[in-house]
Amino acid sequence: MGTELLKAEWIKLRSVRSTYLSLAAAAALVIIVALSVAGTTADNWPTMSPRDRSSFDPVSAPLFGALFAQLVIGVLAVLVVSSEYSTGLIRTTFAVTPQRRKVLLAKVTVTTALALAAGAVILGAAFLLSQAVMAHGHGGVSLGDPGVLRAVGYAVLYLVAVTVLATSLGAILRSTAGAIAVLFTLVFLVPQVLDHLPQELRHHLMRFGLQRAAAAAVSLHPQADTFSPTVSILLCAGYAAVALALALFLIGRRDA
């Protein structure tokens, strides 16, 4: 892939206001949630039971806001492709670069790089701020503690996986509304449906849900019915990879 396509996509991404608004909204959501969870936990820590203390997850609990941030970033990623279809700009784009797969890969690469950078900054800041509020002795941990760096890193990687998934959905569905609907379904609705399965099936299938896998990837205390953090993050990457492969397959075969 030539760097000119990456540069062109970067120009597109940074020349629309929605990019900045999305990142600001994601940052605000994550940090506000992190501070409020950390504040509440620090206040309650002295009166919490030992059982509650041990089940408290000092990484994933304050990073709960990432649940919403992923949708904000996901919508941004969908729009990177779908807005070109809705305006007709995609025809100009493909006329300039008939190698459509390269165009899509450039879009995915640039969007994902932005999500990686923004995710690392936002989630890193939220982690440090929340640990500062809780401090050691009030449920706080440091990056050096066992599993903590991995959990924060996987939270960032999950955001990256959602970005690849969302960009691919934009290319597969070619419509903003359609792609966002499918993204929300995968993230929120599928786990809901799995949750209502009979006990035995539910026990085996829940772990395959995207949201459940994300939670397991970031968790310091793996549950019995989930995969290990590393398998879970690979599962999330699998969702993204399947969507990207389908998008790459379809984009060259359809009329623009």
Add this chain to the structure above:
Amino acid sequence: MIEVTELTKRFGRVTAVDGLTFTVRPGRVTGFLGPNGSGKSTTLRAILGLEAPDRGTALVGGLPYRDLRHPLHQVGALLDAGAVHPGRSARAHLMALAVAGRVGRRRVGEVLEQVGLGQVADQRAGGFSLGMRQRLGIAAALLGDPPVVMFDEPVNGLDPEGIRWVRQLMKSLAAEGRTVLVSSHLMSEMALTADHLVVIGRGRLIADTGVKAFLAEHGTGQVQVRSPARGSLAGVLREHGAGVEYQGSQELLVTGLTVDRIGDLAARNGLPVHELAARQASLEDVFMNLTRDSVEYQGMCDGN
């Protein structure tokens, strides 16, 4: 040069383009004419490799579009003036295209000035009028200084000054030796701009000819005659093999005889004539006649 050969494109059961063959040569403006829905845009998209034809080929400079090395340097196209992200400035829009197409960034400022958008280059395109968007689309088509340009309905939404500007631009591009293909559903517009016409209806070729030849071939050669004694005159003319049609209260529309002959016949028979004029069928009339059968939505056309 653009060469379209036996091009066929179906959408489900609708055949949008049906065995279309024509060549667009450099150095002149070729008007691509047809009623709305006749397959013009589909043809242009097929030339640009955006839609895969079911049959046939479309070559630009002898190559299928997808095989062009740096397409922006070879072909410039305006397809749809609305095809701009409303939140992006004109300059950023062109900059992204220039970078992707390996065109120097310097060209962006040049084409913005050329189309008259220099003053608003940094404003969001969402606030542009349709005419300004047309200009932006034309700027994009000119970015790579290409030898082949295609414009789909470029005067839509332009004010009279803008329309004149587009005509001048097309002509000067052709005069520079470029291949210029301009689609329109307005015959009158093409009569002023084009040197050559490719006329299609329902995806099929109706005519591929020069504007003058087109008129000569399809002009009906009617003569309008105003006479207070038109009943007698009509009888005389019919005797000499003319087709005569009554119009208004005093007029006749005569076919098959020249102006001179009609005047002579009237004088010989002592019949007064107040007006005698050869009526040149307008390109619009010819176009309407030719494409009447191929208009997709007859009702809409009758309304015009």
